[in-house]
Amino acid sequence: MIVRCHWIDKDSLPYKLFTEHGFTWGGDWSDRKDYQHFELLIALTEILYPDNK
Numbered sequence: 001m002i003v004r005c006h007w008i009d010k011d012s013l014p015y016k017l018f019t020e021h022g023f024t025w026g027g028d029w030s031d032r033k034d035y036q037h038f039e040l041l042i043a044l045t046e047i048l049y050p051d052n053k
Helices: 013-020 042-048
Strands: none
Touching: none
């Protein structure tokens, strides 16, 4: 197993934690790859954190 610092893939802990909580990962995007990027949709954010409007 090769361990790379600052490298996110589908086996890494950050990927597993973020995607389990509804985030999409830039490495899965079809138009461009951004392996260090996670994104939570605004609609989902408003449901999860209604007091942060």
